[in-house]
Each structure stands twice: as C-alpha cells, then as structure tokens.
Amino acid sequence: xxxxxxxxxxxxxxxGALGVVAARNPVVSVLSLLGTFFCLATIYLxxxxxxxxxxxxxxYAGAIMVLFLFVIMLLNLGGQERPLMDHTLAMSRxxxxxxxxxxxxxxVSFFAVARSGEAQAAAEAAPLQVDTLGGLAQMVFGTYLxxxxxxxxxxxxxxxxxxxxxxxxxxxxxx
Amino acid sequence: xxxxxxxxxxxxxxxxxxxxxxxxSTLAERKVSAWIQLRLGPNRVGPFGVLxxxxxxxxxxxxxxxxxxxxxxxxxxLAPMLAAxxxxxxxxxxxxxxxxxxVDGTPIYGSIADIDIGAIYVMAISGLGVYGIILGGWAxxxxxxxxxxxxxxxxxxxxxxxxxxxxxxxxxxxxxMNLREITDQQNANSLLGFLPAWNxxxxxxxxxxxxxxxxxxxxxxxxxxxxxxxxxxxxxHTEYSSMKFALFFxxxxxxxxxxxxxxxTLFLGGAAVPFxxxxxxxxGLAAFVVKAAFFMFLFIWVRWSLxxxxxxxxxxxxxxxxxxxxxxxxxxxxxxxxx
Numbered sequence: 001x002x003x004x005x006x007x008x009x010x011x012x013x014x015x016g017a018l019g020v021v022a023a024r025n026p027v028v029s030v031l032s033l034l035g036t037f038f039c040l041a042t043i044y045l046x047x048x049x050x051x052x053x054x055x056x057x058x059x060y061a062g063a064i065m066v067l068f069l070f071v072i073m074l075l076n077l078g079g080q081e082r083p084l085m086d087h088t089l090a091m092s093r094x095x096x097x098x099x100x101x102x103x104x105x106x107x108v109s110f111f112a113v114a115r116s117g118e119a120q121a122a123a124e125a126a127p128l129q130v131d132t133l134g135g136l137a138q139m140v141f142g143t144y145l146x147x148x149x150x151x152x153x154x155x156x157x158x159x160x161x162x163x164x165x166x167x168x169x170x171x172x173x174x175x
Numbered sequence: 176x177x178x179x180x181x182x183x184x185x186x187x188x189x190x191x192x193x194x195x196x197x198x199x200s201t202l203a204e205r206k207v208s209a210w211i212q213l214r215l216g217p218n219r220v221g222p223f224g225v226l227x228x229x230x231x232x233x234x235x236x237x238x239x240x241x242x243x244x245x246x247x248x249x250x251x252x253l254a255p256m257l258a259a260x261x262x263x264x265x266x267x268x269x270x271x272x273x274x275x276x277x278v279d280g281t282p283i284y285g286s287i288a289d290i291d292i293g294a295i296y297v298m299a300i301s302g303l304g305v306y307g308i309i310l311g312g313w314a315x316x317x318x319x320x321x322x323x324x325x326x327x328x329x330x331x332x333x334x335x336x337x338x339x340x341x342x343x344x345x346x347x348x349x350x351x352m353n354l355r356e357i358t359d360q361q362n363a364n365s366l367l368g369f370l371p372a373w374n375x376x377x378x379x380x381x382x383x384x385x386x387x388x389x390x391x392x393x394x395x396x397x398x399x400x401x402x403x404x405x406x407x408x409x410x411x412h413t414e415y416s417s418m419k420f421a422l423f424f425x426x427x428x429x430x431x432x433x434x435x436x437x438x439x440t441l442f443l444g445g446a447a448v449p450f451x452x453x454x455x456x457x458x459g460l461a462a463f464v465v466k467a468a469f470f471m472f473l474f475i476w477v478r479w480s481l482x483x484x485x486x487x488x489x490x491x492x493x494x495x496x497x498x499x500x501x502x503x504x505x506x507x508x509x510x511x512x513x514x
C-alpha cells in the first residue's frame with residue numbers, strides 16, 4: 001500500500017516537474033510546481049518526516065508559490081501565452097552548459113543510488129533521530145547550529161544583493 | 176474494528192458539524208447585522224427565519240452557471256474547490272473536547288487526527304486557501320477579479336507571518352506543537368490561585384495580534400480587500416455565479432470557524448470549563464462551542480461596526496506594526512522562558 005502510494009506520488013512529482021518546463025502558460029507552470037511540491041511532501045510523510053512535510057507545504061506551497069503567482073499576475077505574464085519552443089535558438093547557444101549541468105545531475109543521482117545501501121547501513125548504525133520534532137531541533141540548534149545559522153545569513157545576503165542589483169538597474173533605466 | 180468505526184464516526188460528525196455551522200453562520204451574519212442596524216432580518220422561511228440557509232442553498236443550485244468569455248475554463252472551475260477544501264481540511268486537528276472514551280486501552284480524543292505537528296499543520300493547510308482566491312481572480316479574465324486576487328495574495332503572505340510568530344511564542348511556552356497537549360497544559364494549573372492558566376493571560380499581546388490576523392487571513396472586514404465591493408464590484412468572485420459562488424462563501428465561513436476554533440484552542444484553554452476540572456467530555460464540547468461561537472460573533476460584530484481600511488494602510492499595519500510587535504513578543508517570551 002505504502003509502496004504503491006510512493007510510486008504514484010513519485011510519478012506525480014516527475015510529471016509535475018515536466019509540466020513546469022513544458023507548460024505554455026506561466027500560471028500553469030506554477031501550478032505544476034505546486035503539484036510537485038505536494039508529491040514531495042507526501043514522500044516525506046511516507047518516510048516519516050512529518051515536520052519536513054508540513055514545512056515544505058508551509059514554506060514552498062503557502063508562501064513562495066503565492067509570491068510567484070503574485071509576480072506573474074502583477075507583470076501580467078499570463079496574458080500572452082508563450083509558444084512552445086520559442087527558446088530553441090537561445091537554448092542552442094547554451095547547449096554545452098545545459099549538457100554539463102545535466103551530466104552532473106545524472107552523476108550525482110547515480111552515485112546517490114549506488115551508495116544508498118551504505119547510507120542505510122550508516123543510518124542503522126547511528127540513527128540521527130530527525131524524524132521527531134525534538135530530535136530535529138537538537139540537530140539544527142545544537143549539533144549543526146553554526147552551519148545552519150551561516151547558511152541563513154548567506155540567504156539573507158543573497159536577498160539583499162538581489163534587491164540592490166534590481167534597484168540599481170531600474171535607476172539607470174530611468175535616467 | 177471499533178477503533179476504526181469511532182474514527183469514521185468522528186470524521187463524519189465533525190465534517191457535517193463544520194458545514195452546517197457554516198450554514199448557520201450565514202444566517203447569524205444576517206440576523207446580527209439586522210440587530211445592529213435595528214432591522215428584523217430574514218424571518219419568512221421557517222420560524223424566525225431559521226430555514227433561510229436551506230432556502231439559500233436551493234436557490235444557489237438553480238441559478239444559472241456562467242463562465243465569462245476569455246476565462247481559463249478549467250482553472251475557473253477549479254478555483255472554488257481550492258478555496259473550500261483547505262478550510263475544511265484544517266478542522267481535522269482541532270481538539271474539540273477531551274478524551275471521549277477508551278477503546279481497547281486506546282483513548283479516543285476529541286479531534287479527528289491527534290498529530291504532533293498540529294499547530295504547523297493548521298497554518299500550512301489554511302495558507303493554501305489563498306490559491307482559490309488568486310486563481311479564481313486570474314482565471315475570470317476580468318480586471319476587478321484580477322485586482323482582488325492580487326490583493327488577497329499580498330495580504331495573506333503579510334499577515335501569515337505575524338500569525339506564525341504568535342503561534343511560535345505559544346509553542347515555545349508549551350514546548351509542543353500538539354494542539355491537544357497545548358490545551359491540556361493550559362488547564363493543568365491555575366494562575367494566582369483562582370484564574371485558569373489560559374494563554375490569553377500569559378500572552379495578551381499575542382492574543383490581540385492573533386485575533387486581528389485571523390480577520391486578515393480570512394479576508395473579513397475591515398480587511399476584505401479581496402472583495403471590497405465599493406471599489407472592485409465583488410473582487411475575486413465578481414464573475415462567479417450559482418454553486419461556484421456559494422463554494423467560495425462556504426470556504427470563507429469554514430475558514431472563519433476554524434480560525435475561531437484555533438483561537439479558542441491556543442488561547443482560551445479549548446474545551447476547559449473554568450472551576451470544573453473533571454467536566455465530562457460533552458460539557459467540554461459545549462464549552463468549546465460557546466467559546467468559538469463568541470469569536471464567530473466577533474467576526475460579524477466587527478464587520479458591521481468598523482469601516483474598511485485603505486489598502487496601503489493594511490500593508491503598512493501588517494509589516495510595520497504587527498510584524499515588529501510579534502517579533503518582540505517572541506523575543507520577550509524567549510527571554511522570560513530562559514530566566
């Protein structure tokens with residue numbers, strides 16, 4: 001039963017991800033991504049990570065995707081549907097980069113699958129206990145406090161940098 | 176087997192209760208507004224007009240279905256469902272009363288699902304309700320609807336932040352996200368020897384912030400900018416008719432009810448009866464309904480008493496007043512807890 005559900009939502013996640021890039025309408029792309037996030041949250045739930053599943057829905061589906069929709073509607077991108085393959089030309093120039101990223105991703109997935117037995121053995125030897133809320137908090141705010149806080153500072157810096165860049169561009173265009 | 180039966184029974188009773196409560200709320204809205212404005216209100220259908228929601232429902236079924244030209248058809252049809260379903264899903268974790276019975280040594284709690292992440296589950300799912308409004312507004316292919324949808328999305332994101340921060344203070348105090356345990360802790364001891372130790376006394380600022388945020392979260396007056404009939408005709412539901420329009424309304428009222436229940440759970444001790452610790456479960460349930468009904472009344476009371484804000488005032492209030500206050504609340508709570 002759980003296995004069947006797993007394969008079903010995995011299929012859903014892949015179909016949703018394909019929909020994001022294949023959809024002609026940006027709003028449909030966002031909805032496909034939303035579907036993918038839900039399928040991922042279900043997979044987390046099946047794996048026993050309740051908090052991760054709820055956080056996934058709360059943060060990605062509840063806030064970030066709403067923001068995406070907001071921007072799309074504000075810029076009225078939904079008005080004109082983009083033709084299916086209008087970026088073929090642009091793609092061809094970036095083809096080496098696309099292939100490189102694709103190969104790298106495939107390699108990472110391959111190694112992850114190949115070494116999954118090892119990881120399972122390690123997990124059984126020393127359980128991390130991230131499946132309970134207290135265990136997760138222990139990891140995030142205890143063992144890995146510094147890396148966790150540093151990564152959040154990094155995100156903040158990136159957000160501010162984007163703001164500064166966008167502001168400057170608009171200022172120059174206005175002049 | 177009997178455990179399974181009890182679970183199914185709970186789902187059916189709570190779901191039916193929620194939907195009928197939504198129907199009753201529409202009548203209450205009209206009755207209370209009439210009372211506030213010195214009118215009589217609906218009183219033709221049944222004694223004192225109590226069958227009015229039923230008549231409204233039948234009317235909605237027989238209205239013409241209308242899909243505007245240029246609308247994105249499948250999204251236009253999907254949006255009302257997306258608006259109603261999350262509101263109905265959130266009710267699953269609300270602990271309406273204490274332990275009802277014990278079957279085979281397993282206690283049957285007063286909520287459909289007694290999960291450890293209850294508080295965050297409510298926020299995660301209720302945040303999805305905005306998709307119905309945004310997509311309904313966008314798919315209608317109408318400028319009024321689009322503006323209503325845009326406003327709803329900006330407003331919900333802004334106020335959800337403060338709301339989650341207030342819940343964070345409560346969670347930090349209780350040390351759990353399980354809503355049943357949060358209520359149990361509020362009833363475990365007493366404050367100054369005579370007051371019940373409800374969170375409303377420990378977190379008065381959080382309580383006020385939370386209640387105001389629920390108004391914004393459910394798009395109610397004075398924050399109903401998604402509809403705003405004086406400037407946007409009907410906002411996101413301008414183009415909707417028949418049962419699809421009714422679904423938006425059912426969703427809104429269900430969301431209001433769930434938010435009332437959540438406020439009761441987090442701040443007013445849930446199903447606790449003051450000065451009667453060993454109250455049986457049905458008395459607790461009645462106490463819960465009374466407390467939640469007060470917040471429903473508050474929703475209606477405020478709607479017919481206050482004028483609407485201006486949109487920039489709403490955003491300024493959310494980001495410049497509520498967010499700093501909620502953050503300070505979290506900080507002070509943490510400080511007091513660590514002392």
